Amino acid sequence: MRRFATLVGLALRELWLSYRLMTILAALVAAALPVALLPQLPALTLAGAPLERPACFAAGLAGALALVAGIAAGTLSGERGRGTLAWLAVRAVPRTTVLLAWFGAFALVLALGLAASVALAASSLDDAQVASRPTALIAVSGAVGAAGLAATASGLLVGTLLRPIAAVLVTLVLVGGTLLVAALGPPGWSPLPAAGLAVLAGFGDAARPIADAARASGTALAVAAGLLLLASARLERIDL
């Protein structure tokens, strides 16, 4: 456990010094800015329907989470290429431990950024939507966070497969597309691991937001675990 904590600290410092940590936090906070700062959103429509504030926030978060996943992919792929992963592996650090340490570091940054983003956005959403249902907002935020973890795990898996630039691009397209469909797609279309974004997008009208968020969270966490298992299996097999 002490080794794991050491590696998480190392990963956080690497993210901080390479400005990736600030980029992630900025992207997550920026997702809330249009909702928080503009008294009236531009008259955006989607499939003929006006885009509500929660849906706009969800779309912003989808982009930010895709960026997190892309950075995760580039990071792990870069660690392989630069030899830092090999440096750790020859010190008998299991490759899976390194993978989980990076996942842990991204999860911490994601939690921090998402909390700030939701707090900022919540201040501008209708009182009726938020003040009367704070528990629901927390549950939905958790579901979005879980979707972010699944996205990060996807990025790490792609990072074990491709070189850095290709890994980032592939992740941005695949994960970004999935999350945007969840945030802006028709009801019922959202892929379940990303359904937290759909619940957030329809937050104003949701009849059972807590139940929907719990189901989305569970699925996203299960998918994240599955993807991490695949990434671990792949990482154990590749040459460093």
Place this chain on the structure above:
Amino acid sequence: MRPAAVEVHGLRRSEGRRRLLDGLELRVSVGARLLLVSRPEESVSILLRVLAGLVRPSAGTVLLAGLSRADDSAAGWARRVTYLAPGAGIYSWLSPNEALDLAGRLAGYDRAERRRRIEAATEHFRLGSGVDRPISRGGAALGQKTSLAAAMLTEPEVLLLDEPLRSVEPLERARLLRLLGARTTILLASRLPASDAGLMNQVALLRDGRLALHAPVADLERAGLPPSMRGIEALADLRAAGLPAAAPG
């Protein structure tokens, strides 16, 4: 016969269509300092990376210091076997002190033990006044010296060196390589054997993935051959032609 620090049986590994290791058999006794050269040149690098557990062989078995690579315990592999890549491989924003501290933490040493070992390594490897500044500011040479110091922090029994310290000034490089403990078994892969032969006591040549020569370095001098790639290959040809072979170490 002295006990073996490294035993390799039937090792195979290909890159594309090229066979870099083709059923390699190698036995290196404890305390040997073995200079490894090969045709093609990549064979020795891939051998060391297989030994270090970074690359999977397609067949064969490996024992280092009596351990198989499956041992991931900090007290086992991490302290007894280590590998040094041609590049430093350390985060360049770490200072030498931090890199050594990290290596000590990963090896499971407590704070007092880490401090003792880091002070000794800093002095031993002359990491100088810049031990608290990022490695990136000290250049590639500082990175490679730090990487070697980190590798030696645990006083390993087997040290795998792949083209080590090439950015370090030659005299300092020779001094550093001589510093490595007499009880440590060293396998040094080199593309410039003439610059390394004086530091080693055995030489091995891999040709097309098989062991073509394993002899004392002194045999080169006895045969009137230079310690260069050409000399080593000539000695292998002489041995293949039936001249008596002295058993190494």
